[in-house]
Amino acid sequence: MAILEVSDINKRFGGLKALDKVELSVEEGTVHAIIGPNGAGKSTLLNCFVGRLAPDSGTVTFKGKSLLGLQPHEINQAGVSRVFQTPEIFEDLSVLDNVMIPAFAKADGAFKFNAWHRISRRAEVRDEASDLLEEVGLADQSKMICSALSRGDKRRLELAMCLIQHPKLLLLDEPTAGMSRADTNNTIDLLKKIGERGITKVIIEHDMHVVFSLATTISVLAQGTVIAEGKPEDIKGDPRVQEAYLGGVHQ
Amino acid sequence: MLGKSARADWILLIVFSVLVLTAPITLTPIGAGYPDLLQKFAIYGIFAIGFNILFGLTGYLSFGHAAFLGVGSYSAVWMFKLFTMNAIPAVMFSLLMAGLFALLIGYVSLRRSGIYFSIITLAFAQMSYNLAYSVLSPITNGETGLQVRQLAPADRGPDYVLKLVDEDLRWVDQAFGVVEEGIPITNLFGLKMSGYPGFYFSAVLLILAFYIAMRITRSNFGMMLKAIKSNQNRLQYTGVNTRPYLLAAFVISGMYAGLAGSLLAVTDPLAGAERMQWTASGEVVLMTILGGAGTLVGPVLGGMIIKGLGSLFSSYNENILNQFFSFLPEPVREVAVGISALFVGEGWELTLGLMFMIIVIFVPGGILQGFTNIIRMFRRKKPNPAPAKSEA
Amino acid sequence: MDAIFLQILNGLDKGGAYALIALGLTLAFGTLGVVNFAHGALFMLGAFVAVAFNRIISYQQIVLDPVNKTAWGTPVEIRTSYAETLFGDFGLFLIDYSVPISVLIAIPVMLLIGIAMERGLIRHFYNRPHADQILVTFGLAIVLEEIVKHYFGANPIPQSAPSIFSGSANVGLWLGLGENVVYPWWRLIYFGFSAIVIFMVFAFLKFTTFGMVVRAGMYDRDTVGLLGINIQKRFTIIFGLAAVVAGVAGAMYTPIFPPDYNIGMQFLVLSFVVVVVGGMGSLGGAVAAGFLLGILQSFASMNEVKQIFPGIDQIIIYLVAVIILLTMPRGLLGRKGMMED
Numbered sequence: 001m002a003i004l005e006v007s008d009i010n011k012r013f014g015g016l017k018a019l020d021k022v023e024l025s026v027e028e029g030t031v032h033a034i035i036g037p038n039g040a041g042k043s044t045l046l047n048c049f050v051g052r053l054a055p056d057s058g059t060v061t062f063k064g065k066s067l068l069g070l071q072p073h074e075i076n077q078a079g080v081s082r083v084f085q086t087p088e089i090f091e092d093l094s095v096l097d098n099v100m101i102p103a104f105a106k107a108d109g110a111f112k113f114n115a116w117h118r119i120s121r122r123a124e125v126r127d128e129a130s131d132l133l134e135e136v137g138l139a140d141q142s143k144m145i146c147s148a149l150s151r152g153d154k155r156r157l158e159l160a161m162c163l164i165q166h167p168k169l170l171l172l173d174e175p176t177a178g179m180s181r182a183d184t185n186n187t188i189d190l191l192k193k194i195g196e197r198g199i200t201k202v203i204i205e206h207d208m209h210v211v212f213s214l215a216t217t218i219s220v221l222a223q224g225t226v227i228a229e230g231k232p233e234d235i236k237g238d239p240r241v242q243e244a245y246l247g248g249v250h251q
Numbered sequence: 252m253l254g255k256s257a258r259a260d261w262i263l264l265i266v267f268s269v270l271v272l273t274a275p276i277t278l279t280p281i282g283a284g285y286p287d288l289l290q291k292f293a294i295y296g297i298f299a300i301g302f303n304i305l306f307g308l309t310g311y312l313s314f315g316h317a318a319f320l321g322v323g324s325y326s327a328v329w330m331f332k333l334f335t336m337n338a339i340p341a342v343m344f345s346l347l348m349a350g351l352f353a354l355l356i357g358y359v360s361l362r363r364s365g366i367y368f369s370i371i372t373l374a375f376a377q378m379s380y381n382l383a384y385s386v387l388s389p390i391t392n393g394e395t396g397l398q399v400r401q402l403a404p405a406d407r408g409p410d411y412v413l414k415l416v417d418e419d420l421r422w423v424d425q426a427f428g429v430v431e432e433g434i435p436i437t438n439l440f441g442l443k444m445s446g447y448p449g450f451y452f453s454a455v456l457l458i459l460a461f462y463i464a465m466r467i468t469r470s471n472f473g474m475m476l477k478a479i480k481s482n483q484n485r486l487q488y489t490g491v492n493t494r495p496y497l498l499a500a501f502v503i504s505g506m507y508a509g510l511a512g513s514l515l516a517v518t519d520p521l522a523g524a525e526r527m528q529w530t531a532s533g534e535v536v537l538m539t540i541l542g543g544a545g546t547l548v549g550p551v552l553g554g555m556i557i558k559g560l561g562s563l564f565s566s567y568n569e570n571i572l573n574q575f576f577s578f579l580p581e582p583v584r585e586v587a588v589g590i591s592a593l594f595v596g597e598g599w600e601l602t603l604g605l606m607f608m609i610i611v612i613f614v615p616g617g618i619l620q621g622f623t624n625i626i627r628m629f630r631r632k633k634p635n636p637a638p639a640k641s642e643a
Numbered sequence: 644m645d646a647i648f649l650q651i652l653n654g655l656d657k658g659g660a661y662a663l664i665a666l667g668l669t670l671a672f673g674t675l676g677v678v679n680f681a682h683g684a685l686f687m688l689g690a691f692v693a694v695a696f697n698r699i700i701s702y703q704q705i706v707l708d709p710v711n712k713t714a715w716g717t718p719v720e721i722r723t724s725y726a727e728t729l730f731g732d733f734g735l736f737l738i739d740y741s742v743p744i745s746v747l748i749a750i751p752v753m754l755l756i757g758i759a760m761e762r763g764l765i766r767h768f769y770n771r772p773h774a775d776q777i778l779v780t781f782g783l784a785i786v787l788e789e790i791v792k793h794y795f796g797a798n799p800i801p802q803s804a805p806s807i808f809s810g811s812a813n814v815g816l817w818l819g820l821g822e823n824v825v826y827p828w829w830r831l832i833y834f835g836f837s838a839i840v841i842f843m844v845f846a847f848l849k850f851t852t853f854g855m856v857v858r859a860g861m862y863d864r865d866t867v868g869l870l871g872i873n874i875q876k877r878f879t880i881i882f883g884l885a886a887v888v889a890g891v892a893g894a895m896y897t898p899i900f901p902p903d904y905n906i907g908m909q910f911l912v913l914s915f916v917v918v919v920v921g922g923m924g925s926l927g928g929a930v931a932a933g934f935l936l937g938i939l940q941s942f943a944s945m946n947e948v949k950q951i952f953p954g955i956d957q958i959i960i961y962l963v964a965v966i967i968l969l970t971m972p973r974g975l976l977g978r979k980g981m982m983e984d
Contacts, residue, residue: 050488076490088488090481101478102489104471110492113499115472118257122471161489312774362969366678366773370919371968374961377912381961386954529912533781540778593793601789607782611775612767 003028003169003200004049009058011044011224018044019055020224026169026202026217031195033203033211036221037244042204043085045221046173049202050082051075062169073110079168081161085177087154089146089161096142099129099160106165129164136160136190152183156190163194172203176210188213212236220244260465267548268458275447286450287518288562292555293453294514297460299538299550301507304464305500306536307545308473310480312369314532315356315376319349319505321383321527323512325390328397328522332415335423336399336435338444338452338517342510349509350502357501361494364483376529383524392416396523399434437517444517453514457551460507465547467503476500477545508535537603541610543617552618557603564602567595645815645824650941652814656830656899658937659837660686663892664914665921665929666844667885673861673924674881677765678773680780683911684787685753685886689893690902691791692752693745694800700726701738740805742898749894750887757886761879784907792904799901804829829898836895840888841930847884848926857881861924916964922977932975936960 006024010017018041026032034042047053049060051072060067067075076082081102090098103125108114120126133139136156141149149157155175162170175191176184184207191214195201205211211218211232218235220228222244228235235241270277271293278284283292302316326348327341334340360371383391391397402425403418421429429435437444444452467473475496478486483493516522525531538557542549572588572595579587594602614621668682701724708719726734737744764783768776803809808828815824848854860867860874867874893902900906917936921928942948943959955962967974 071492072487073490073492076488082488084485084488088482088485090478090485092481093477097474097478101474101486101491104474105486105490108471110490111495113472113495115467115470115499115503117471118466118469119471119474120256120469165490310774312777359965359969363972366777366923367919367968367972369774369777370915371965373912374916374964378958378961381957382954385957530785530908536778537782598789598793601786601793604782604785604789607785608764608779611779611782612764615771615775 001028002026003063004202005059005061006045006049007059009045009048009055009060011041011048011053011055018224019048022058022221022224022226024219024226024229026200028200029198030216031201031203031214032217032219033205033215034219034221035205035208035211040221041224042221043173046082046171046202046204049075049171050080076105076165077110080171081163081165081167081169082171083155083158083162083173083175085173087151087158089154089158091147092145094142095133095138095144095146095149095157096126096129098146098157099132099164100125102161103129103164132160132164135193136163152179152186155179155183155187159190159194163197163199166197167199170199170201172201172205174204174206176205176207184210256469260469263547264458264462264465267461271454271458272451274454275450282563283559286446288559290450290453290514290518291558291562293450293457294511294518295535295538295554295558296457296551297453297514298508298511298535299542299554300457300460300464300547301504301511302535303504303539303544303546303550304467304476304507305504306539307550308468308476308480309497309500311361311364311497311501312536313360313372313501313504314369314529314536315360315372315374315379316504316508316535317529317531318356318376318379318527319353319508320512320515320531321379321522321524322352323349323509324516324522324526325383325397325512326509327513327516328399328520329390331399331421331437331516331520332397332419333422335421336429336437336520337423338437338439340423341437341517342456342513345509345513345516346506349512350506353502353505353509354498357498357505361497361501373529373532376527376532380524380527380529383527389416391522391524394524396521398522399520401434402431437520449518452517456510456514460510461547461551468547472496472499480545534603537607537610540615540617541606543619546617546619549617549619556618557606560602560606561599564595564599565597645820646945648815648818648820649824649826650945651938652824652826652831653944654938654941655834655934656837656937657940658934659834660892660896660910660933661914661917661937662930662933663837663840663888664910665917665933666841666926667888668914668918669921669924669926669929670844670885670888671765671882672918673926674857675761675765675769675878677768678776678780679765680777680911681760681784681787682780682885682889683907683909683914684784685757685889685907686893686896686910687791687902687904687907688756688787689749689753689890690897690906691795691893692749692890693742693802693894693897694795694902696745696748697738697741697802700724700734700741702726704728742802742804742894746891746894749890753887753890754883756890757883758879760886761882765882766875766879784911788904788907795904797903799903801901802897804832804898808832833895833899837892840891844884844888845926853877853880913960916960920964920967920974922974925974925976928974928976936963939963 002025004024004026006022009019009022011019022041022045034045036042044053048055049067051067051070051074054068062078062080065078067078067080070078090101100119107125130139130142133142136159138153138157138160141153146154146157159175176187179187188210191201195214203211203214215232218230218232219226220235220241227244228238228241230238274289274292275284275286278289283289298320302313306312323345326345330341330344356372356375360368360375363371384393397416400417400419402421403413439448439452442448475486475491478491479493479496486493512526515526534557538553539550540553541556542551542553569588569592572591573584576584576587592598610617664682664686667685668679671677671679671682703722703724706721706723708721711719713719724734724738726737728734730737764779768779811825811827812831813822814826814831815821848858856867856872856877860877896902913936917932918929920936921930921932939959940956944956949956
């Protein structure tokens, strides 16, 4: 069953046609990678999913419900979490707080005026957050202020912040951009590990190593349109893709 | 672990209460132990605590909070004029009016963030100030200011038009047959709100205000506010609708300002538009950052320091300075007096401006953080790579 | 028709002052990225350059007349200024023209003050949060105000325009609108003056290499820095320029509105509103909004308008600002991405 259905999305920036009749269907439980050369419109497409950009025309439906015109928080509450290209975390709060905040957002909804009870009353949230930090390997740093974390750890933390919400769909915008090979491999392992939870993931990625390690389905975007879609092995052999993209990377 | 932090808060609250309630004794040696000044400390402490809920927690810098202080004062004086000199209804009504006013202004201003928010709040405060001086004169009594007056005589001719700004009604007091001689002063069910009773009334409210702010800071709501300050964008993508959180924080801090305004009116039943001027908004910002924005005790401390120094410096004049420097030889003394005269008396504002600059330049985290840094320096400990923010 | 034209005229001089202050604010903000709450104080300092110059130049020598007595039998005091004694008619000319001359003096004085301010304070705040910039410059504004108050007192000090410009210009006759459209000469001159200064600033930015770099810097500061251009030095000069523009605006304004130490704050709040309405970082927007709001304010002060909306003259600028900010977040001519964090 398709969890995310994108049909006929068009987006222009002035004279530039960034997205041209994009069709995409993400099956539940899959890891769907969107690849393509620079400027292919990958990030634009992702921004259309999360309400940051409004497409000129077309539909984006998540579990049968349109996402267009919704505020970012409404999209998140519907079950879509997002990891940013550069880690977006609460830099001057503690690691544990960073994970507890999304947990509260999940438990309490978009707004709850709970100004009287101490946070510590919600021990179950705290325990869940601690467990998750253990799982992603940040338990030792849980009292630390986030700005002191390494880039790789920030990325891991951001992932944990998404995971604690048990999203139905997780959007990852170049989760290994700017990482060392070792960090990249760690991230791949981590993503594989969380793959066991059965969360549907959409990954935008440059790094073919990452894509072929994780993806179960790949869509190739070039000049704003999907030129190919299929299993990793099919994509690898597709001449159109090699022409548009792979040839340029695998020199 | 959980119990420990709760217990630490109780200890903080008890220590705070004891310090506030014993202030008349403990502050006497430094010459600040008289009720007028103590009451000012308490009132501006409340104002700063409230301001800190907005600025310290969410990082939204309002330059218009004095407007709520003004609204609080006007509302309280109207309660005195129309109903009763009892302080409780006045305080309640001020809270209500300031809350409504803050809801309105906050709803509009919070559609923007950053410096735009600061400028919209500034614009609203200036609007309120200008209106209070001009069109709203029937309510604010313009430049003269709104005051408690004598009762309107009951046996006046039918064609007389009652002018409420000049003559009062005090229906409730009259219904209870309170006899007034001259212009009455505020009371708490008969206990006159002047001198120490006045201070203790404000002090109890300060402790209450502190306690509420503490609960807010430690709550989920407070955590969300801190997250807004840290990264509002992330918080939205985390599924949180930040605007109602901000609006709630804005209204709460507006009500704190209204409470402070009503207490100013309880102390001295007079309200003037100058209380709403944007320099007054600037002052509460200074109190908050001086003590330490985002901390609980800092704003109260900042308010005390500024109001304390203000009354100290303003009271100085050249004679006092001459006595102070009398140990110096004549020519040196003249120079010393000449220079220091710039900063005292009328020149207090200059000192205030300099303090403003020094604080922002050297200790942007406020004096509480400054102390922490000094202590750390003496312990010769290298600064922790990730020092947890003190929230005391 | 006449009335409308008159209101537009009335708004021009105030609009010119708003535009000049807003121009400097925008320059400092666009290039240095600094929100300068002390910019109004620079306007005030300029005004007090004029006051100080007038005080010095008209310093008087008092001689008792040996012959003539007053009605009370005391000798008549003959007051002559030293300027007259020393320079004769030229001295009298100096006194009469003290305002325009002090505008010339204000240029180097304000340049120095501006440079000192940038070097001494502003520079250290480039990378601090905007809230810190606002607060520290707010503190500086208070300090500057209080120093001026200490030396010149708290009361407004009227200055007079050169006597030749004391009357009113019959603008109506020039334009064939009837005789009742008259407008004080000096305010007309102020409008012309502000237009010239604005033109000069724009020409400077448009046609000089320096200006080109500055414009590039307003667009993308980091890249210009990477090109190996000493952007720091240029920032200092730009800040000095902004100070000069504010200062001459203040000096020239003294015959229209007697300055006191607090004049800067009054104009600052309005100018910030002007900058925001025009669009943060847009020079053209600042100028357009300055004149627009000046004219709007003068329309709002018409009795006909005040009868319908009492008090509108007091709040019109703020009201417009709030509406513009809510409907057009970037202001009239603002660029995308400016201050949208």
